[in-house]
Amino acid sequence: MDQAVVTTMQDGDAPVRTTLRDGVGMIELSRPAVFNCLSQRMLSEIGAAVATFERDGARAVLIVADGKNFCTGAALGEVEAVRGGEAELRDFLALGHSVLDRIEASPLPVVAAVQGLCLAGGIELALSCDVVFAAEDARFGDQHAAFGLIPGWGGSQRLTRAVGLRRALDLMYSARWLDAPTAMQWGLVNYLAPPARLRDDALAYARLLATRSRDGLAAIKRLGRHAADDGQSLPDGLRREQQEAMRVLTGVDINEGLAAFRERRVPNFAR
Numbered sequence: 217m218d219q220a221v222v223t224t225m226q227d228g229d230a231p232v233r234t235t236l237r238d239g240v241g242m243i244e245l246s247r248p249a250v251f252n253c254l255s256q257r258m259l260s261e262i263g264a265a266v267a268t269f270e271r272d273g274a275r276a277v278l279i280v281a282d283g284k285n286f287c288t289g290a291a292l293g294e295v296e297a298v299r300g301g302e303a304e305l306r307d308f309l310a311l312g313h314s315v316l317d318r319i320e321a322s323p324l325p326v327v328a329a330v331q332g333l334c335l336a337g338g339i340e341l342a343l344s345c346d347v348v349f350a351a352e353d354a355r356f357g358d359q360h361a362a363f364g365l366i367p368g369w370g371g372s373q374r375l376t377r378a379v380g381l382r383r384a385l386d387l388m389y390s391a392r393w394l395d396a397p398t399a400m401q402w403g404l405v406n407y408l409a410p411p412a413r414l415r416d417d418a419l420a421y422a423r424l425l426a427t428r429s430r431d432g433l434a435a436i437k438r439l440g441r442h443a444a445d446d447g448q449s450l451p452d453g454l455r456r457e458q459q460e461a462m463r464v465l466t467g468v469d470i471n472e473g474l475a476a477f478r479e480r481r482v483p484n485f486a487r
Contacts, residue, residue: 231246231247231258232244232245232246232258232261232262232265233246233282234261234265234268234269236269236272236274238423238426239273239274239275239276239423239426239427240274240275240276240277240278240419240422240423240426241265241266241268241269241272241274241276241277241278241324242277242278242279242280242419243262243265243266243277243278243279243280244279244280244281244282245258245279245280245281245282245286245287246281246282247282248281248282248283248284248285249283250291251283251285251287251288251333252281252282252283252285252286252287252288252338253287253288253289253290253291253292253337254287254289254290254291254312254337254338254341255290255291255294256291256294256308256311258291259311259312259315260311260315262279262315262319263314263315263318263319266318266319266322266324266326267318269324270322270323270324274324274426275324275425275426275427275428275430275433276324276325276326276327276422276423276425276426276433277319277322277324277325277326277327277422278326278327278328278329278418278419278422279326279327279328279329279341279345280328280329280415280418281329281330281331283332284331284332285331285332285333285334285338286328286329286330286331286332286333286334286338286342286354287333287334287335287337287338287341288333288334288335288336288337288338288359289335289336289337289338289359290312290336290337290368290369294308295308309368309369312337312340312368312369312370313369313370316340316341316343316344316369316370317344317370319341319344319345320344320441321441323430323433323434323437323438324430324433324434325346325347325422325425325433325437326344326345326346326347327345327346327347327348327349327418327421327422327425328341328342328345328347328348328349328418329349329350329414329415329417329418329419330342330348330349330350330351330354330356330405330414331350331351331354331411331414332351332353332354332355333354333355333357333393334350334354334355334356334357335355335356335357335358335359335393336357336358336359336360336367336371337369337371339356339357339358339371339375339404340367340369340370340371340374341369342356342404343370343371343374343375343378343404344370344374346437347406347407347421348404348405348406348407349405349406349407349408349409349414349417349418349421350396350399350400350405350407350408350409350414351396351408351409351410351411351414352396352397352408352409352410352411353395353396353411354395354396354399355393355394355395355396356393356394356396356399356404356405357387357391357392357393357394358371358375358387358388358391359391360388360391361388361389361390361391362391366388367388371388372384372388375387375388377444378402378403378404379402379403379404383402396408407421427482427483427485428485429469429473429483429485430469430485431464431467431468431469432464432469435460435463435464438456438460439453439456439457439460442456469483469485472484472485473485
């Protein structure tokens with residue numbers, strides 16, 4: 217399973233390439249000629265890829281992009297096309313929300329590797345991921361207000377949770393671009409890498425996650441996402457942690473983990 221290519225999807229309209237190797241499911245945005253703008257077909261393929269990786273036993277997901285830029289937003293031609301009908305517009309917005317929610321709620325850790333421009337829908341996509349690597353010359357921004365628009369795929373909520381209210385409002389009001397070091401300082405980015413090493417560094421990190429207990433990382437993600445929800449209380453979060461710890465400590469992977477600790481070796485979480 218680990219060495220097999222699960223699927224490859226590409227066409228001239230909205231290509232997404234996917235592979236599964238060494239426990240890492242890779243999703244590659246492959247529309248470099250149009251700055252990897254997200255069409256409805258592309259969004260659907262991203263969501264389907266995440267579901268496939270969960271089903272086929274991946275342990276981590278890595279989202280990368282072909283070309284000079286990660287993603288500069290939604291495909292504007294499609295935005296124009298759906299504006300005329302309420303049902304079509306509602307479906308367009310709902311699709312973006314459902315796919316990014318799917319990434320955020322996936323039991324798998326999801327890593328993004330960002331190069332070049334990461335704007336509007338692109339930053340919304342990155343914000344739905346758990347860990348973000350960025351090339352040292354990458355730039356991040358929300359362009360919506362510059363054109364009379366607002367974020368439509370969760371950006372206003374996830375950005376505010378990531379960087380705080382004042383910084384989020386400033387970034388959305390001004391539509392300015394942040395350089396990668398500033399984005400890291402603000403909490404949008406976890407790691408910086410030289411452009412030539414970006415994908416390799418992010419892939420190495422995803423492969424490290426793929427050696428961990430799939431069940432354990434899923435529990436950590438659930439607890440972390442719960443703690444980040446401003447509407448949740450600390451006592452409720454602590455109760456949830458205790459419940460998850462009870463479940464993990466009586467599960468299967470703990471046996472291998474403790475055996476590896478005793479034997480001073482790396483655990484092999486095969487399932």
